[in-house]
Ligand code: FJE
């Protein structure tokens with residue numbers, strides 16, 4: 001038997017690589033209160049990418065942040081890159097999300113919470129919004145939280161992966177994805193190459209965090225940080241190369257499309273306009289999951305009096 005070559009041993013088998021069908025630069029915009037986000041999914045250029053509703057690369061420096069606000073009908077996945085965010089919700093669930101940590105929040109029928117910087121300096125991270133199917137929009141809220149040390153990680157032939165959701169290079173995340181989702185954080189050293197399988201029929205994208213990478217086809221031009229790449233529907237895997245002298249870091253995210261109508265009003269995402277009207281009414285009247293919003297405000301709101 002010949003010795004496995006570098007890329008064979010760092011690969012996961014697939015038949016046909018997917019190609020990049022669209023490239024989008026995420027420009028900065030203001031969100032929350034004084035916070036800055038690079039929004040790639042969820043903006044005017046790309047409204048949704050089923051089942052994904054939004055992808056924000058956020059940057060917050062106190063006193064900016066995301067003070068008390070509601071969510072209904074989807075999940076927010078917060079993955080910290082730098083610094084610390086403090087969160088608290090109307091049920092008394094609170095804590096900090098530090099660099100490398102993950103918070104997978106299923107808002108379901110309703111959450112009201114705040115997400116604020118917890119340190120000096122700039123806090124950075126990614127927040128992904130994943131839609132829930134009509135069957136699951138009104139489920140009880142729940143959290144899955146993983147401190148950095150608990151996120152499965154491995155290094156094979158210059159390719160490091162942190163498995164936020166799904167499976168890669170022989171390791172698996174314990175996170176339960178109500179909407180079937182994969183979420184992988186890759187760092188490729190110079191001259192390394194990756195092959196990662198992606199389920200057929202799933203929508204999938206790459207978001208580049210650092211460095212420059214070649215994705216999809218070996219002859220395509222390198223792509224720099226803050227770009228979103230949509231992968232085509234054909235094929236069952238991603239091929240990526242780092243031919244630059246610096247590390248390349250990107251996330252690969254995929255999900256099974258829900259193929260349902262989306263009605264959105266800010267942080268409320270339902271299937272129909274009637275359900276959105278009902279949600280606005282529920283929130284205003286503290287009903288159907290928003291009961292605890294009546295007498296709650298976050299400690300940060302008390303401190304800063306927004
Ligand atoms: C917001 C609804 C929201 N991007 N990235 C409306 F939920 C939000 C919001 C966020 C957010 C929070 C974090 Cl920690 C990271 C985010 C939007 O809280 F800004 C508006 N306008």
Ligand code: FE
Pocket residue numbers: 066069071076113115
């Ligand atoms: Fe939020």
